[in-house]
Amino acid sequence: MKPPRGALLLLGVVLVVFAALYVLPISMTVRESFRVFQPARVGGLAGTWTLANYAVLLQPAYLDYFLDTFRISFIATLVGLVLAYPIAFYVARHRGILRTAWIALLVTMLFLGTLVRAYSIALTLGPAGFLIPIARFLGLPPNGLTLTEMVVIFGLLHMVVPMMALTLIGTIGNINPRLEQAAQSLGAPRWRAFLDITVALSTRGLLSGFLLGYALAISSFVIPLVLGRGFVLFATNLIYVRFQDTANYPGGAAIATVMLVLSFGIVYGLTHLVRRRLETT
Amino acid sequence: MSMVDVSGISKSFGPLTAVDDVSFTVESGSCTALLGPSGCGKTTTLRMIAGFEAPDKGRIALGGRDMADKRPYERNVGLVFQDYALFPHMSVAENLAYGMRRRGVAKSEIPERVRRRLAQVKLSGYEDRRPSKLSGGEQQRVALARALATEPEVLLLDEPLSNLDAKLRQELRGELKCLLETVGTTTMIVTHDQEEAMALASRIVVMNRGRVEQIGAPREIYDRPRTRFVAEFMGRSNWFVGRLERRPDDGGLLFRGETGESFAVDDADGLHGPVDLAIRPEQLEIVDAETPHALAGKVVTSEYLGSKTHVTVQLDSGSVLLVIFNKSGRGEAVVGDLIGVRVPRDGCILLPRSGPVPTAPA
Amino acid sequence: MSGTKRVGDAIFGCSFAALLLLTAALLLLPIVMTTIMSFDNRDFLGRFPPPDVSWRWYRAFFGDDYFMTGLRNSLVLSLIAAVIATTAGVAAAVVLDRYEVPAKALISAFLLSPLVVPTVILGFAVLVFASLIGVTNGFTRLIGGHVILVMPYTFRTTLASLVGIRRSLTEAALILGANEKQAFWDITFPLAKTGIVAGLVLGFALSFEEVSLSLFLFDPASYTLPVAILSTMRAQFNLTLASASVVIMVFIILLVVMLERLFGLDKVIGSGLYKS
Numbered sequence: 001m002k003p004p005r006g007a008l009l010l011l012g013v014v015l016v017v018f019a020a021l022y023v024l025p026i027s028m029t030v031r032e033s034f035r036v037f038q039p040a041r042v043g044g045l046a047g048t049w050t051l052a053n054y055a056v057l058l059q060p061a062y063l064d065y066f067l068d069t070f071r072i073s074f075i076a077t078l079v080g081l082v083l084a085y086p087i088a089f090y091v092a093r094h095r096g097i098l099r100t101a102w103i104a105l106l107v108t109m110l111f112l113g114t115l116v117r118a119y120s121i122a123l124t125l126g127p128a129g130f131l132i133p134i135a136r137f138l139g140l141p142p143n144g145l146t147l148t149e150m151v152v153i154f155g156l157l158h159m160v161v162p163m164m165a166l167t168l169i170g171t172i173g174n175i176n177p178r179l180e181q182a183a184q185s186l187g188a189p190r191w192r193a194f195l196d197i198t199v200a201l202s203t204r205g206l207l208s209g210f211l212l213g214y215a216l217a218i219s220s221f222v223i224p225l226v227l228g229r230g231f232v233l234f235a236t237n238l239i240y241v242r243f244q245d246t247a248n249y250p251g252g253a254a255i256a257t258v259m260l261v262l263s264f265g266i267v268y269g270l271t272h273l274v275r276r277r278l279e280t281t
Numbered sequence: 282m283s284m285v286d287v288s289g290i291s292k293s294f295g296p297l298t299a300v301d302d303v304s305f306t307v308e309s310g311s312c313t314a315l316l317g318p319s320g321c322g323k324t325t326t327l328r329m330i331a332g333f334e335a336p337d338k339g340r341i342a343l344g345g346r347d348m349a350d351k352r353p354y355e356r357n358v359g360l361v362f363q364d365y366a367l368f369p370h371m372s373v374a375e376n377l378a379y380g381m382r383r384r385g386v387a388k389s390e391i392p393e394r395v396r397r398r399l400a401q402v403k404l405s406g407y408e409d410r411r412p413s414k415l416s417g418g419e420q421q422r423v424a425l426a427r428a429l430a431t432e433p434e435v436l437l438l439d440e441p442l443s444n445l446d447a448k449l450r451q452e453l454r455g456e457l458k459c460l461l462e463t464v465g466t467t468t469m470i471v472t473h474d475q476e477e478a479m480a481l482a483s484r485i486v487v488m489n490r491g492r493v494e495q496i497g498a499p500r501e502i503y504d505r506p507r508t509r510f511v512a513e514f515m516g517r518s519n520w521f522v523g524r525l526e527r528r529p530d531d532g533g534l535l536f537r538g539e540t541g542e543s544f545a546v547d548d549a550d551g552l553h554g555p556v557d558l559a560i561r562p563e564q565l566e567i568v569d570a571e572t573p574h575a576l577a578g579k580v581v582t583s584e585y586l587g588s589k590t591h592v593t594v595q596l597d598s599g600s601v602l603l604v605i606f607n608k609s610g611r612g613e614a615v616v617g618d619l620i621g622v623r624v625p626r627d628g629c630i631l632l633p634r635s636g637p638v639p640t641a642p643a
Numbered sequence: 644m645s646g647t648k649r650v651g652d653a654i655f656g657c658s659f660a661a662l663l664l665l666t667a668a669l670l671l672l673p674i675v676m677t678t679i680m681s682f683d684n685r686d687f688l689g690r691f692p693p694p695d696v697s698w699r700w701y702r703a704f705f706g707d708d709y710f711m712t713g714l715r716n717s718l719v720l721s722l723i724a725a726v727i728a729t730t731a732g733v734a735a736a737v738v739l740d741r742y743e744v745p746a747k748a749l750i751s752a753f754l755l756s757p758l759v760v761p762t763v764i765l766g767f768a769v770l771v772f773a774s775l776i777g778v779t780n781g782f783t784r785l786i787g788g789h790v791i792l793v794m795p796y797t798f799r800t801t802l803a804s805l806v807g808i809r810r811s812l813t814e815a816a817l818i819l820g821a822n823e824k825q826a827f828w829d830i831t832f833p834l835a836k837t838g839i840v841a842g843l844v845l846g847f848a849l850s851f852e853e854v855s856l857s858l859f860l861f862d863p864a865s866y867t868l869p870v871a872i873l874s875t876m877r878a879q880f881n882l883t884l885a886s887a888s889v890v891i892m893v894f895i896i897l898l899v900v901m902l903e904r905l906f907g908l909d910k911v912i913g914s915g916l917y918k919s
Contacts, residue, residue: 002335003742004352004823011738014731015750020798021791022757022765023771029764032771042774086659102667104899109670111895113852115869116888119876120673123680123885128688158670176706191646191655219761221855226876240858249771253794256764267759314917331818353817360818366811370833379829431819 026260040047044250053254062238066258069234072149072216072224076156077164081210084161089198099144109162118226121155125227143199145231152232155223160213165211171205172198207274215266219259235259284309284467285330285435290339291491292314293324299325300336305434307484312468314482316475318514319376322491327437330469332356344434354383359428359466363440365420367412367629373399373423374408380431398426402460417445418453425457429464436461438470442477454480475515479503487511505630508555512630518559519602522634525556536629541598542576547627555634562605564628567592567614568621575621578602583614590614594622674892681885688881702884710887713871720782720867721850724789725797729843730775731790732797733835737827740805751802758795764861765791767868773860781862788856800845805831805840841906848898852891 003011024113033053056062091102109117125131131151135142159166175198183193199206224234233241235255243252285307292300300322307313312366315323328334330341332353341348348356359380368376377395386394399405401420412420428436441457442450458481461468472478478485479499484514487494487502487510495502495511507513523538525546536558537543546558568575578596592604592614601621676691681700683693704710735754739747757765769788778784808831816826832839854869861870872887 003738007742007823008736008744010734011750015753016733018754018791018794021769021787026760026764028775029768029771032775083662086662087666090663104903105667105670106895107902108899110898111848111852111894112892113849113869115852115872116856116891117673119872119884119888120677122876122880124673124676124824126836126880128680129676129691148890151906154669158673161670165767166891189655190652192651194655215759219763221761221763222873226873235706236761236855239763243767243859249774252767253771256767259761260764263759263761264756298737331814333814333817353814354820354822356818358818360815362811362815364809364811366815368812368830369817379816379821383816383820383825428820611675 030257030260031210031255032249033257035250035253037248037250042247042249044253053250054258056251057254057258065233065238068232069224069236070220072152072232072234073156073214073220074177076153077160077210077213077217079153080157080160080164080213081206083157084164084168084209085199085202085206087161087165088172089194091165092169092172097264106162106165109158110166114159114220114222117158118155118222120251121151121158122226125151125154143271148229148232152224153225155227156217159220159223160217163216164209164213167209168202168205171202171209176200204275208271211271211274215263218266219263283307284344285313285469286340286345286440287326287330288331288340290326290336290341292322292329292334292336292525298491300329302339303491303493304339304490305486305493305496307467307469309467310465310527311469311484312482313486314470314472314478315486315488316472316478316514317488317494318473320490321488323473323488324439326488327439327469327471328409331358331360331437332436357431357434358437359431359433359435360437361421361424361428361439363443365424365444367415367420367423367427369412371412372408373404373410373412373415376412376423377430378428380427384431394430398430402426402502403456418449421445421453425460429466432466435467436464436466438468440472441470442641443472443474450477457481457516487514489514506559507632508547509517509632509635511640512559512632517562517603517605518630519562519600521558521560521600522637523556523558525553525631538598538600540596540600542596542600544574544576544624545626546629546631552631552633557632557634558629559632560602560624560628562591562603563606564625565602566623566625567594567606568623570619570621572621574624575623576602577619577621579619580614580616580618581617594620596622651879661911677885678892680882681889683882683885688902700882701890703784703883704886704890705879707883709875710868710871710883712866716782716865717868718849720785720789720865721847722851724786724850725843725846727786728790728793728846729797729801729839730797732794732842732846733801733839736801736805737831740802741827741831754798755795762792762853762855763859766856767905769856770859779862781860781865784860784862785857785865785867788851788860789850792853792856793850795841795847796849797839800842801835801839804841808834837905841902844898844902844905848895852895 032044034049034051035046036048036050037053038045045280057066060098065231087102087106091099123129124132131142131147135147138145138147180193183197184190188196218234220234221236221237221240224232225237225240228234236259239252239255239259240254242248283306287306290300290303299521303322303326315326317323325334329336330343332348332351332355335349337341342470343358362624368379371379374392374395377398378391381391381394382388393572395408396405399407402425404419404422404426407415407419407423412423415423415577420446425441441492442453445453461481470478470481483498484496485499485502486496489510497505502511503515506515512518521536521538521540521542523536527533528535528545534546535543536546536556538558570577576596576598578594580592581595581601582591583592584591589605589607592606594600594602594604604622680691680693682696682698683689684695684697684699685693686699725879726875738744739751744750766788769784773779773784773787812830812834813826816830817823821829852869854867856871857867858873861867868891869888872884875881876884
């Protein structure tokens with residue numbers, strides 16, 4: 001049915017507000033990243049054009065932070081996927097109190113957000129908590145880089161596992177349980193049927209879940225900020241630090257643009273590519 | 282005067298042409314059916330009459346007024362949806378009252394009109410029920426009452442009986458016909474069920490692939506289909522391909538089939554030469570094998586279905602025919618029997634040749 | 644042969660259950676610990692477990708002007724942002740769902756795209772924008788940022804609940820004589836009400852605990868509770884934060900329960916076709 005004029009107008013208003021609060025700021029930020037930075041000035045120098053802000057990011061000092069972000073996020077997302085899948089499987093295939101409890105837990109974790117959990121983890125794994133015993137158990141220096149990275153990964157898991165579990169519930173929910181039963185009636189033990197049928201059919205969901213989780217992980221701010229204790233920094237923290245210290249709008253904008261392109265690229269680009277590859281097989 | 286006047290309307294959705302140059306009229310007070318298989322454009326046509334879609338070309342007039350640019354609520358049309366579309370958060374009475382309220386009927390009059398409409402559809406006392414607690418048949422009647430409550434000029438019914446099971450369908454069909462005749466509103470029914478169309482409507486518009494195949498009274502359409510599609514859609518047929526010739530002795534028409542059969546036929550509307558010939562299964566009669574002028578053959582299958590028997594016969598010429606007869610017919614037809622099939626002279630459907638025909642009964 | 648298969652199955656079953664248990668423990672552990680520590684009677688941050696319990700940290704939290712101002716600001720901000728975002732999200736969802744709008748899929752994807760943008764970048768971008776057009780009021784900036792943050796969620800939730808409302812119901816209203824506006828308020832809105840409110844609650848909760856966005860947009864006069872907590876965390880790591888966290892957790896849990904009652908959590912997550 002064709003929309004009446006009033007409806008289109010309404011939609012138009014919403015889109016304009018959206019453009020003002022979203023498109024304009026982001027495009028201005030991208031534009032800002034190409035401006036020359038002048039200390040003690042709000043915003044880059046108008047009318048200038050430079051790639052210096054991006055060039056700076058290729059220096060080892062900055063590049064390392066980016067690589068750290070990608071590496072740590074990758075590990076966290078991978079581990080998170082392995083942990084999330086069984087949860088999703090349980091929720092999708094069972095009924096009862098335990099299932100409801102799981103859903104309640106997952107949804108609450110999602111709503112709880114990063115700050116409260118980052119603090120909780122900092123408390124739990126901090127000096128007042130289990131940090132020293134765990135460090136001793138693993139034979140690592142308690143204030144060392146490796147352990148801190150593990151704590152950050154632990155924090156990222158808290159963020160990534162609920163989200164991926166919830167998406168995977170839908171994926172597994174769409175796989176007919178009778179298929180697994182059919183495999184079993186053909187002689188496969190439960191674990192084989194599980195791997196060969198359910199997991200194999202979830203490939204698409206697993207891949208998009210992973211990509212979504214990864215995009216989420218590399219964008220996380222609070223968790224590396226609080227748990228990284230200053231020596232594990234993510235690219236997003238870099239934006240904040242650069243901005244806070246020196247009001248370097250262009251510098252921050254450059255990092256922001258890179259992260260933006262990455263996030264969009266992963267979620268839209270890679271997911272689309274992956275889907276297409278999987279469709280043709 | 283015609284209450285509904287549709288001329289030359291077409292509608293495409295992207296590359297798909299749903300409706301292609303469709304024209305018909307509906308006389309005031311009569312009931313017309315749009316009949317055809319799914320995808321033939323009947324529902325799209327209905328939606329254009331209701332105002333949910335606008336035709337790309339052509340003109341729709343209701344009650345003599347051009348409906349171009351008129352939104353659905355600006356037309357005086359009632360519509361019974363296929364899924365009934367009863368408002369789940371309102372009671373039956375509130376559903377019925379909704380249209381009246383929106384069209385400005387005085388508040389004081391509404392309860393009485395609701396009561397009368399409910400009585401009309403035999404649902405007195407159902408005012409406070411919720412749609413979710415009603416059976417399929419009851420929902421259908423509420424939907425009907427609701428559409429009639431606004432006293433529309435034209436009543437549209439979209440597959441009114443499809444959502445009901447077979448037995449209920451038959452029962453409600455009779456009630457529906459009665460109701461429509463009592464109310465007397467100009468009615469259009471969209472359906473894919475030819476029995477429904479023939480039972481309820483006085484005129485049928487047969488559609489296929491967006492176009493009108495034939496318009497006429499039910500009897501006309503069934504006995505004298507003008508295209509192959511209509512012949513096959515309206516009922517089962519046995520098809521023959523052959524030629525019409527004049528008999529030298531008495532000038533009567535003779536059909537000579539390509540597979541070798543020949544039998545006399547009556548007046549063929551001026552057709553001559555190559556023709557397709559169809560005979561309805563219930564027109565054929567099973568007689569003894571020796572009967573003169575009967576086609577000889579053998580019984581291949583026999584299905585006793587209670588009120589009727591379906592028999593397939595393989596003629597000596599090779600063609601396979603479907604014969605349907607009821608109890609007053611021949612009695613048992615046992616598989617393997619050698620019998621004769623008699624073709625009534627006035628029971629054939631003749632169409633100009635238009636390509637290959639199905640070799641088994643359609 | 645079947646013996647080894649049975650053993651394989653048993654191991655599979657056990658490790659599966661063990662994995663589930665482990666994950667649950669890992670997810671719950673920090674929360675449980677924080678809750679316990681928030682009742683710690685010691686006035687310094689000592690080792691777990693606390694020897695004695697008291698409400699002192701809660702009193703510290705609720706008695707602290709800094710936190711209480713932040714709390715009040717957060718509640719007001721999130722409410723306003725959620726209401727604006729819900730209105731906008733519902734408007735867009737209704738128009739896109741009920742009518743044939745050109746480029747519908749594109750507009751939909753556009754309205755959902757902020758979900759992909761890291762909140763830090765949203766915050767930074769709104770800040771850049773605000774600075775360049777001369778808006779320095781923290782509260783205004785915060786509202787702008789939070790509305791964009793929340794709108795995709797309200798849009799998505801409303802769209803999801805609208806999809807469940809049959810098109811024929813709106814059309815029935817129209818053919819009975821209601822115009823588009825009346826059809827919306829009489830039919831669509833009552834049926835979508837729970838979905839819309841669920842979106843509102845969801846938006847409020849997300850806005851309430853959002854920190855990376857607020858970190859860029861606040862000013863000394865208007866800061867949110869999460870900002871206050873984060874700043875305190877970096878300055879001095881004490882247990883007032885533990886009680887603050889527990890207060891927030893309880894609040895969020897209450898909101899989730901409300902969401903479950905209203906909407907049913909199953910609809911929030913989507914369970915696929917084959918629910919066993």
